[in-house]
Each structure stands twice: as structure tokens, then as C-alpha cells.
Amino acid sequence: MYKVSLKSLALGVAAALAFVGITTGAQAQSDTVEVSATLRQAVTVTTQTDVSFGDVDVNLSGSGSLTLNPDGSFSTSGSDITSAGTGSITAGQIDITGANGVSIDVSCSAATVANASAETIAVPTNIANGTASSGTACGGVGATAITVSLTGGATSLHMGATLALANMGSVTTTGAFSSTNSGGAASTVQAVYQ
Amino acid sequence: MPFGLIRAGGLIYLRLGTPVQISTNQKRIAAALRMVVFTAIVMIAGGLPDALAQNIKLRVRADLEFGRIDVANMPGTAALGTNGTISYTGGLVGDGFGSAGRIQITGQGHTTVDISCSTTATISNGLDTIDVTHIEMVLGRNNGTSPGGSGISPCLGIGLTSIQMTTGPPTVSEALIAATLVATGSESGGSYDTGSTGGIPIIIEMVIP
Numbered sequence: 001m002y003k004v005s006l007k008s009l010a011l012g013v014a015a016a017l018a019f020v021g022i023t024t025g026a027q028a029q030s031d032t033v034e035v036s037a038t039l040r041q042a043v044t045v046t047t048q049t050d051v052s053f054g055d056v057d058v059n060l061s062g063s064g065s066l067t068l069n070p071d072g073s074f075s076t077s078g079s080d081i082t083s084a085g086t087g088s089i090t091a092g093q094i095d096i097t098g099a100n101g102v103s104i105d106v107s108c109s110a111a112t113v114a115n116a117s118a119e120t121i122a123v124p125t126n127i128a129n130g131t132a133s134s135g136t137a138c139g140g141v142g143a144t145a146i147t148v149s150l151t152g153g154a155t156s157l158h159m160g161a162t163l164a165l166a167n168m169g170s171v172t173t174t175g176a177f178s179s180t181n182s183g184g185a186a187s188t189v190q191a192v193y194q
Numbered sequence: 195m196p197f198g199l200i201r202a203g204g205l206i207y208l209r210l211g212t213p214v215q216i217s218t219n220q221k222r223i224a225a226a227l228r229m230v231v232f233t234a235i236v237m238i239a240g241g242l243p244d245a246l247a248q249n250i251k252l253r254v255r256a257d258l259e260f261g262r263i264d265v266a267n268m269p270g271t272a273a274l275g276t277n278g279t280i281s282y283t284g285g286l287v288g289d290g291f292g293s294a295g296r297i298q299i300t301g302q303g304h305t306t307v308d309i310s311c312s313t314t315a316t317i318s319n320g321l322d323t324i325d326v327t328h329i330e331m332v333l334g335r336n337n338g339t340s341p342g343g344s345g346i347s348p349c350l351g352i353g354l355t356s357i358q359m360t361t362g363p364p365t366v367s368e369a370l371i372a373a374t375l376v377a378t379g380s381e382s383g384g385s386y387d388t389g390s391t392g393g394i395p396i397i398i399e400m401v402i403p
Contacts (some may be wrong), residue, residue: 027402029252030352033295033327033371034397035274035317036387037260042287044266099383193264
């Protein structure tokens with residue numbers, strides 16, 4: 001004969017009560033929410049060199065033009081550009097930085113130069129990646145002129161421009177003309193990720 | 195009468211009788227009998243909590259996604275709302291769209307549970323880290339709003355209830371989660387997430403009272 005003693009049963013009951021006590025407490029579960037983002041270095045556009053035609057002698061009533069190329073070379077047409085290439089004649093340089101290896105659309109606008117009397121000359125501009133001998137005409141901000149790839153996260157663009165007698169109709173006074181004078185406007189270059 | 199058991203008012207009462215005489219002397223049979231008694235006591239007492247009985251579960255159904263952000267060399271924030279829209283400040287720029295996180299409580303019995311969540315998280319690209327702050331929740335899958343909008347409850351930390359959710363039937367209880375990304379502007383580019391080295395996810399805890 002084997003007895004199930006009162007002591008044995010009491011132990012069983014105590015264990016059961018302990019179990020019940022544990023399982024009737026608050027239950028907790030947890031999980032994790034992941035977060036992600038892709039960061040890309042913003043595009044920066046920095047002018048390193050402004051466009052300058054140097055000293056140019058013209059017959060205002062005549063015709064012809066001075067074309068400054070992105071690589072700094074220049075040429076004239078017509079006989080009324082009587083002298084060019086003296087003084088400081090430079091193409092523009094614009095540096096662009098951004099995420100490495102991505103493509104960027106570049107747009108740019110024409111410029112306007114003015115003298116102290118606010119007489120203005122429209123100056124069509126063109127732009128090229130690197131130092132090409134010819135650039136793509138700037139059609140305005142937002143109208144992509146060229147697309148460049150930022151190898152190494154940076155590239156240098158160069159800007160040329162054309163000074164045409166045909167655009168000097170309102171000019172009566174020679175002298176210094178600049179986009180910074182009243183009535184003038186610089187060429188704006190915009191670069192955006194494709 | 196070997197024993198009787200009554201449960202009332204959440205307390206367990208037990209009345210023990212005299213020892214039971216077993217007709218066999220095999221100890222293993224007696225031990226098995228004790229186990230039967232033990233199990234019976236637990237079951238009769240209704241000791242299994244409702245949570246286990248109703249099989250309530252917390253599930254993460256969607257993670258937070260800030261999408262692509264362009265970062266200028268200056269500090270800024272990207273505040274993601276539970277409606278998936280993003281507003282930017284400072285040096286951060288993007289298309290204005292991301293996706294909120296979503297959690298779900300499943301189970302039956304109309305059980306109300308407490309939900310708490312961590313106050314911060316960290317995303318990393320393995321090189322740099324970015325803080326994720328202003329973590330917030332809103333109850334209901336269709337109640338998404340802009341950051342800090344109507345019905346939003348901020349996360350207060352694990353153990354500090356932000357919202358309460360109730361199980362079905364008939365509906366499944368869900369909540370949306372959003373947060374704000376805070377960048378210094380000097381971070382390197384690339385893909386950032388909480389799973390990369392140095393990353394810390396948002397912890398969600400459900401407590402069934």
C-alpha cells in the first residue's frame with residue numbers, strides 16, 4: 001500500500017498556487033520598429049572665375065561679335081570689333097560638388113551687362129563640362145543645358161559668352177560694363193540631381 | 195472526500211480531506227496521480243490568464259522610411275508624420291514623402307493593453323549615426339497626421355504607456371508610428387538604418403494588465 005500523504009498533496013497545491021500566481025500577473029511582449037533613410041550630399045555650385053571679355057574696341061553702329069569659348073579661347077566676326085584680347089579675358093569656371101557618381105542636370109541663364117548709365121547689353125552664355133572649345137547655349141534656369149556625372153563627387157564647368165554688336169542698340173556711351181552694375185544681371189547656374 | 199476546490203473573487207480556497215489510500219504500492223502511479231491533481235487544480239482555478247487564453251500578440255507590420263534626403267553642410271531635421279509626409283528644416287531637403295511605421299495587436303476578448311515605446315532611436319550607415327527623436331504614435335490605421343497632429347501621443351519610454359489598444363473582435367487594432375530625424379549636416383552619404391552597426395531600433399512594448 002502506498003499513501004498519498006497530506007504533506008505530499010499540500011506541496012502539490014502550493015506549487016499550483018505559485019504557478020497560478022505567476023501566470024496571472026501582467027504579461028509583456030515587445031518588438032522593434034526599424035528606421036531607414038538614404039542621405040545624399042546636397043549639390044553645391046560655386047563660382048571660381050567670372051566671365052570677362054577684357055578690353056574690346058567696337059564701332060557701335062557696326063556689326064560683328066566677340067565669342068569667348070569655355071576653354072578661354074576667343075574669336076571675332078565682322079570688322080567692327082576692332083580690338084579684342086587685351087586686358088583680362090577669361091572664361092568662367094563653376095565648381096559643382098555632390099554625391100559621388102550621380103548624374104546632375106545643369107541649367108544656366110544669359111547675362112546682362114550695364115554701364116554706369118544703366119545702358120545694357122544682353123550677353124548670351126554657354127556652358128561645358130571641363131574646358132571644351134565650345135559649349136551648349138544656356139537656355140534659362142530649369143532648362144537643362146548639359147548633364148554631368150560627379151565622378152569623385154565633384155566636377156568643374158566652364159562658361160563662355162558672346163558679346164554682339166547687335167545687342168548694343170541702346171548703348172551710347174562706351175566704358176566699363178558689368179553685370180554688377182544697375183541694370184545688369186549675372187548668369188545663374190543651377191545644378192540638380194536627376 | 196479527498197478534496198474540494200472553489201474559486202471566488204479571485205482567491206482560491208482549498209479544503210483538504212484525509213489521506214487517500216491507493217490500492218497499489220507503485221510509486222510512479224502515485225506520482226502520476228499527484229500530477230493529475232496538480233493540473234486539475236490549475237485548470238479548475240481558471241489560472242490561465244486571459245492574455246494566454248486569447249493569444250494576444252504584438253506585431254510590427256511596417257517600418258519607418260524617410261526615403262532619400264539631400265543634406266547640405268548644415269544642421270537640419272526631417273519630421274515624418276504618421277500620414278507619411280515629411281517636412282524639412284535647415285540643410286535637409288527631400289521630396290516630402292516617406293512612410294510611417296505600423297503595429298498591430300491581434301487577439302480576441304476585447305482585451306485592452308498598454309503600449310509604450312522608446313523615446314529615441316539611432317540610424318547608422320556603419321560610419322556615421324543620426325539621431326531619431328520625437329517618436330510618436332496615433333491609434334488607428336487611418337488616423338495618420340502631420341507631426342504632432344491631432345490624436346498623436348508621444349513615446350515616453352518603455353514602461354510608460356503612450357496609448358492603449360483593444361483587441362477584437364471584430365476589428366484588428368492598429369497604430370501608426372512616426373519620428374523626426376535630426377542631422378548635423380556633416381554626415382557622410384549612403385544608406386542609414388537601425389540594423390547597421392551603431393543603429394538602435396524603436397522598441398515597442400505591449401503590457402497586458
